Amino acid sequence: MNGEDGQLPGGSTVRREAILRAAVSQGLLHPEEALVAAFIDMDGVAENVAALHREFSAIPQVLHAFAAKANCLVPVLAALKDLDMGCEVASEGELAQALAAGFAPARIVFDSPAKTVRELRQALSLGVAINADNFQELDRIAGLLEHSPSTSTIGLRLNPQVGVGGIEAMSTAGATSKFGIALNDEGNRSRLLDAYRRYPWLTSIHAHVGSQGCPLLLMTEGIARVVEFADEVNTVLGRDRITTIDIGGGLPVDFETDHPISAFGSYAQALRLEVPALFSGRYGVMTEFGRTIMAKFGFIAAHVEYTKEAGGRRIAITHAGAQVAMRTVFLPEVWPLRVVAHDGSGRIKGGDLVPQDVAGPCCFAGDLLAKNRLLPVLEPGDMVVLLDTGAYYFSTPFSYNSLLEPGVYGATVEADGTVRFTTLRLPQSIPELLERSGAGQLPVPAVLP
Numbered sequence: 001m002n003g004e005d006g007q008l009p010g011g012s013t014v015r016r017e018a019i020l021r022a023a024v025s026q027g028l029l030h031p032e033e034a035l036v037a038a039f040i041d042m043d044g045v046a047e048n049v050a051a052l053h054r055e056f057s058a059i060p061q062v063l064h065a066f067a068a069k070a071n072c073l074v075p076v077l078a079a080l081k082d083l084d085m086g087c088e089v090a091s092e093g094e095l096a097q098a099l100a101a102g103f104a105p106a107r108i109v110f111d112s113p114a115k116t117v118r119e120l121r122q123a124l125s126l127g128v129a130i131n132a133d134n135f136q137e138l139d140r141i142a143g144l145l146e147h148s149p150s151t152s153t154i155g156l157r158l159n160p161q162v163g164v165g166g167i168e169a170m171s172t173a174g175a176t177s178k179f180g181i182a183l184n185d186e187g188n189r190s191r192l193l194d195a196y197r198r199y200p201w202l203t204s205i206h207a208h209v210g211s212q213g214c215p216l217l218l219m220t221e222g223i224a225r226v227v228e229f230a231d232e233v234n235t236v237l238g239r240d241r242i243t244t245i246d247i248g249g250g251l252p253v254d255f256e257t258d259h260p261i262s263a264f265g266s267y268a269q270a271l272r273l274e275v276p277a278l279f280s281g282r283y284g285v286m287t288e289f290g291r292t293i294m295a296k297f298g299f300i301a302a303h304v305e306y307t308k309e310a311g312g313r314r315i316a317i318t319h320a321g322a323q324v325a326m327r328t329v330f331l332p333e334v335w336p337l338r339v340v341a342h343d344g345s346g347r348i349k350g351g352d353l354v355p356q357d358v359a360g361p362c363c364f365a366g367d368l369l370a371k372n373r374l375l376p377v378l379e380p381g382d383m384v385v386l387l388d389t390g391a392y393y394f395s396t397p398f399s400y401n402s403l404l405e406p407g408v409y410g411a412t413v414e415a416d417g418t419v420r421f422t423t424l425r426l427p428q429s430i431p432e433l434l435e436r437s438g439a440g441q442l443p444v445p446a447v448l449p
């Protein structure tokens with residue numbers, strides 16, 4: 001897709017090339033030291049978050065909580081906090097990362113279908129908001145609150161059961177989804193109503209219809225069902241029983257073109273039409289976008305080590321594979337990525353487009369980033385760039401073959417074109433890798449290379 005991408009309007013291609021060339025000249029991609037590295041265009045992220053705030057500004061009280069699972073690097077979370085976001089977490093690890101990034105506990109919301117007593121106790125004592133996934137968890141929270149009161153906003157996650165989107169594994173509003181309380185299952189509405197009646201501290205309601213692949217109509221329909229239910233609770237139990245609606249994240253990302261700013265405007269408009277109550281001021285609103293905040297602003301660059309032919313197919317062996325692009329390697333039809341060819345200096349390559357496989361370094365045959373993809377001929381010393389990988393890719397690597405986690409760098413581009421980098425994650429070192437693989441447990445300390 002190199003040829004097509006080079007012709008796309010807008011500044012993204014030019015910016016990426018500038019970032020990559022600066023990274024090469026500043027030594028961040030030295031072929032003997034950094035086989036692969038990842039970059040985040042921090043100016044782009046800031047513009048995108050500004051668009052999010054702007055497009056939802058008609059809601060009188062709204063908190064946009066970034067879903068930490070999409071990119072859990074602490075400096076990234078800290079940058080999003082400085083852009084006036086909150087944070088959604090789904091494990092004690094993510095909670096620790098959000099706190100380390102400096103989020104105030106009241107601006108963190110804890111989702112997860114498997115919260116332990118320890119996790120709940122910690123969230124309640126800090127005042128972190130919690131969305132309970134099921135009735136058992138709710139009763140557990142009630143038990144904990146009997147002993148120690150909390151300032152946490154507490155809600156219940158509903159499954160509005162409006163159906164699945166284009167990727168079943170990412171859809172959470174199917175009839176039998178593992179998340180939340182199934183709104184339409186027999187008896188659940190009255191059990192839910194009872195819960196809100198019984199627990200005066202239960203003041204919020206949550207839904208996340210799904211991620212990538214869910215059409216806007218499905219998402220808005222899911223939110224509409226949840227808001228209708230909140231209205232019903234408030235009518236039956238008194239006007240202000242439920243005060244917060246958390247509409248989750250899930251806005252799909254366009255992985256095919258170079259339009260960097262997410263479709264927040266279309267989503268806000270669709271919600272305004274289908275769920276006007278969200279904009280009425282009756283409820284405080286929370287969102288939990290992840291992929292849409294970060295995906296378009298991250299890319300991975302990896303050196304091409306060798307090239308060869310097999311059965312008439314050209315193959316480029318690169319240093320980016322399943323360890324940084326697990327979803328794409330294991331489910332290539334569901335998560336295809338655009339790949340761009342650059343030379344060793346970071347310049348975009350031109351020339352005739354030739355079908356090639358772009359392979360990673362992992363020891364299994366399916367470790368391919370692209371199959372039979374039309375690209376300028378790749379040579380040893382070139383680089384491949386994987387676009388739109390700012391969310392759910394390099395930030396959560398896969399440690400197969402003990403491949404080192406790449407460094408991640410935030411880039412800002414000044415008006416005169418100067419690119420400045422900040423380190424968001426240092427490249428993993430061999431001593432760190434040995435430590436993680438138990439070397440410190442040997443009776444006699446390991447001899448480091």
Ligand SMILES: Cc1ncc(COP(=O)(O)O)c(C=O)c1O
Nearest residue numbers: 067208211249250288289290291
């Ligand atoms: C509860 C919840 N909120 C938010 C998100 C973020 O979704 P996305 O990255 O698609 O916006 C997820 C994703 O799994 C989720 O499960």
